[in-house]
Amino acid sequence: MPHKVISLISVGRHPQSGRSRRADQDSRAVELGLKLAGTGLDVVHAGNSEEPVLRQYAGMGLPKVTVLEQAESADALPALSNYLKAEKADIVLTGVRSESGESSGMTPYLLAEQLGWPIVARVADIVEIKDGEAQVLLALPRGQRRQVTVKLPFIASIDNAAQAARQSAYGPGLRAKMAAQTGSTEEDNVRVNWSEAPAKARPKRLKVVKAKTAADRFKAATAKPQGGSGKVMKNESAQEKAQAIFDLLIEEKVIR
Amino acid sequence: MSDIIRRDPRAEWIMRNRLHPLHEQYASQEEGGEVRGPSGLIRKFPHKVGFIGPNGIKRIDRLKGNATAPKGKRSAAAQEVQLPLHKVDSPDYYIMVVADMVGGRLTGHDKDILGLAHKLIAEQGGNGAVVAVCFGEVKEEHFDTAGVDRVLHIEGEAFEGYAPEARVQALAKVEAQYTVKHWLFPDSIHGGCDLASRLAARLGERPATQAWQVNAEQTVSRGASASLDITRQTPKILMLLEECADAIDETRHEATPMSLDDVSVAAATIKDKGLMAVDPNAIPMAEAEFILSAGNGIHNWDQFHEAAQVLGATEGASRVAVDDGFMPRSRQVGATGTWVTARVYVAVGISGAIQHMQGIGQVDKVVAINTDAGCDMVKRAALSVIGDSEEILAELMKLVAEHKQTSLSDQAEENSNAA
Numbered sequence: 001m002p003h004k005v006i007s008l009i010s011v012g013r014h015p016q017s018g019r020s021r022r023a024d025q026d027s028r029a030v031e032l033g034l035k036l037a038g039t040g041l042d043v044v045h046a047g048n049s050e051e052p053v054l055r056q057y058a059g060m061g062l063p064k065v066t067v068l069e070q071a072e073s074a075d076a077l078p079a080l081s082n083y084l085k086a087e088k089a090d091i092v093l094t095g096v097r098s099e100s101g102e103s104s105g106m107t108p109y110l111l112a113e114q115l116g117w118p119i120v121a122r123v124a125d126i127v128e129i130k131d132g133e134a135q136v137l138l139a140l141p142r143g144q145r146r147q148v149t150v151k152l153p154f155i156a157s158i159d160n161a162a163q164a165a166r167q168s169a170y171g172p173g174l175r176a177k178m179a180a181q182t183g184s185t186e187e188d189n190v191r192v193n194w195s196e197a198p199a200k201a202r203p204k205r206l207k208v209v210k211a212k213t214a215a216d217r218f219k220a221a222t223a224k225p226q227g228g229s230g231k232v233m234k235n236e237s238a239q240e241k242a243q244a245i246f247d248l249l250i251e252e253k254v255i256r
Numbered sequence: 257m258s259d260i261i262r263r264d265p266r267a268e269w270i271m272r273n274r275l276h277p278l279h280e281q282y283a284s285q286e287e288g289g290e291v292r293g294p295s296g297l298i299r300k301f302p303h304k305v306g307f308i309g310p311n312g313i314k315r316i317d318r319l320k321g322n323a324t325a326p327k328g329k330r331s332a333a334a335q336e337v338q339l340p341l342h343k344v345d346s347p348d349y350y351i352m353v354v355a356d357m358v359g360g361r362l363t364g365h366d367k368d369i370l371g372l373a374h375k376l377i378a379e380q381g382g383n384g385a386v387v388a389v390c391f392g393e394v395k396e397e398h399f400d401t402a403g404v405d406r407v408l409h410i411e412g413e414a415f416e417g418y419a420p421e422a423r424v425q426a427l428a429k430v431e432a433q434y435t436v437k438h439w440l441f442p443d444s445i446h447g448g449c450d451l452a453s454r455l456a457a458r459l460g461e462r463p464a465t466q467a468w469q470v471n472a473e474q475t476v477s478r479g480a481s482a483s484l485d486i487t488r489q490t491p492k493i494l495m496l497l498e499e500c501a502d503a504i505d506e507t508r509h510e511a512t513p514m515s516l517d518d519v520s521v522a523a524a525t526i527k528d529k530g531l532m533a534v535d536p537n538a539i540p541m542a543e544a545e546f547i548l549s550a551g552n553g554i555h556n557w558d559q560f561h562e563a564a565q566v567l568g569a570t571e572g573a574s575r576v577a578v579d580d581g582f583m584p585r586s587r588q589v590g591a592t593g594t595w596v597t598a599r600v601y602v603a604v605g606i607s608g609a610i611q612h613m614q615g616i617g618q619v620d621k622v623v624a625i626n627t628d629a630g631c632d633m634v635k636r637a638a639l640s641v642i643g644d645s646e647e648i649l650a651e652l653m654k655l656v657a658e659h660k661q662t663s664l665s666d667q668a669e670e671n672s673n674a675a
Contacts (some may be wrong), residue, residue: 109457120526140445145531147526148528149526169329195487197487233637238644248623255568
């Protein structure tokens with residue numbers, strides 16, 4: 001029996017021009033969903049069904065996009081959790097953080113908490129699904145990968161390390177069906193009190209010298225950043241030299 | 257402190273300069289203070305004038321010390337300063353800082369957040385304590401100077417490795433046991449963001465993510481992929497960006513251990529299967545952890561590639577090696593190539609042009625293998641080996657192969673014992 005895979009998509013924002021586009025991580029989630037479920041993938045958006053960006057997602061080869069119709073200021077969470085419950089999803093894929101709005105990255109966590117499902121964050125790939133368990137690769141810093149297994153159903157947020165999304169085709173995107181359903185009308189009341197402004201450049205941290213005496217200040221201003229107190233091996237045998245390097249590599253744990 | 261008597265040029269200068277505001281003080285130190293008579297005139301006690309010279313004869317110094325070096329010692333080296341201790345007895349509330357502790361030590365990001373926690377306590381008033389919450393192995397030795405009043409180290413097999421579910425359960429128990437005013441997390445890819453989101457969902461709090469300007473009332477955080485500044489009331493759970501505040505550097509703190517009563521956790525639904533072996537050359541060079549880099553001094557390129565494979569290092573190259581066609585352009589390290597952030601960088605046959613040194617500016621440990629002991633790379637390196645690179649790489653490969661064999665056989669032994 002094929003598994004029910006749902007990808008959640010949102011409207012992205014181009015980092016330079018600021019125009020709306022398909023979000024990077026969300027389109028990777030769609031790509032992974034297509035790999036897992038083919039055209040059986042259900043792609044869900046909570047928002048406006050007239051949004052032209054949804055056509056860009058649909059152009060990846062989706063016959064239809066489900067839209068939970070709701071206002072921009074409405075909370076997407078109740079509608080999404082109701083939908084996921086009703087559809088009996090096995091795997092829900094989202095991006096790590098949206099590119100518009102608050103972009104707190106809390107949606108998958110809150111959904112998981114409401115549904116009582118496990119969540120795996122920063123997924124690079126889902127390798128295989130067997131016996132109600134999925135083998136998942138997590139993306140770690142410095143290009144490392146961790147393998148975990150998790151029971152279905154679960155929510156995964158897709159990292160930038162996942163496979164890049166395929167190109168979007170314009171024509172099929174236009175032909176795709178937008179299946180609109182009614183979403184939630186619950187307003188996000190907390191957000192009303194916030195004030196939003198275009199991001200200011202963050203001040204660079206200055207190197208403040210807290211020296212008490214002139215001598216210390218002089219030293220701080222003139223000292224070289226590197227002490228140059230490295231160990232130099234000249235006359236030892238090649239074996240001893242190699243041993244010294246080897247010990248350092250073991251100590252730094254780069255050789256396991 | 258040494259006992260060498262040293263001249264104090266400043267004191268001498270003040271003694272010479274009768275208009276200096278401190279002149280009186282220094283001069284009176286020298287002479288034992290001035291005495292004024294009943295009419296206000298300065299009286300000199302003739303027996304106290306002067307001093308006994310080295311051969312037992314009394315000398316009177318009419319130059320008021322201008323010719324001699326005044327007494328008094330000045331220590332040669334700056335002593336290690338004991339910072340003042342910041343003490344918190346029976347705190348009313350706690351600010352919990354859940355540190356990333358990458359490699360068991362506080363990161364710079366963690367220290368900034370500890371600094372912010374103290375700033376919040378200073379603004380809010382009251383008797384608050386900053387707690388560093390850490391999981392797993394802890395190697396940090398300087399909690400006290402980083403601004404940690406209390407350490408809550410949650411230990412147990414369930415919290416080792418990748419265990420976000422167990423950790424968030426423990427944090428929820430911490431919330432139940434102690435009066436926590438704020439939860440501060442680093443908004444980092446080392447797990448801080450993940451854990452914070454889980455805790456926020458569990459406690460039903462709305463967190464501020466990517467916060468960068470925080471005080472007791474207001475928080476400014478980034479939104480919409482860092483194109484928006486959102487100003488709001490400071491929430492209970494905060495995920496903070498780097499450089500959100502200055503780290504503590506003027507006080508010492510107690511770092512007393514705290515404990516959590518109940519550390520039992522439910523069985524995890526996510527099972528950790530360990531780290532995967534990754535092809536080191538598939539890792540982007542800018543974030544690779546361990547780089548073996550080749551330059552003009554390499555003659556046996558097959559051996560170099562083999563060495564990189566055996567060591568499990570990402571390959572890098574200097575500009576010369578790239579220009580000569582031995583390595584692809586994408587592997588070039590330096591100003592025109594990639595700026596690397598590796599922890600260990602082994603430079604084989606690279607003398608260290610300034611452009612190359614810029615590229616490795618952020619590297620922690622550099623190992624140089626070179627025939628020239630006077631080159632710049634040797635000056636930069638933590639360990640330099642002077643000699644023929646081919647020979648040394650061959651020996652190194654032998655050592656690593658042996659090491660892998662023994663660790664494999666150890667594992668096999670363990671498995672057979674377990675069976």
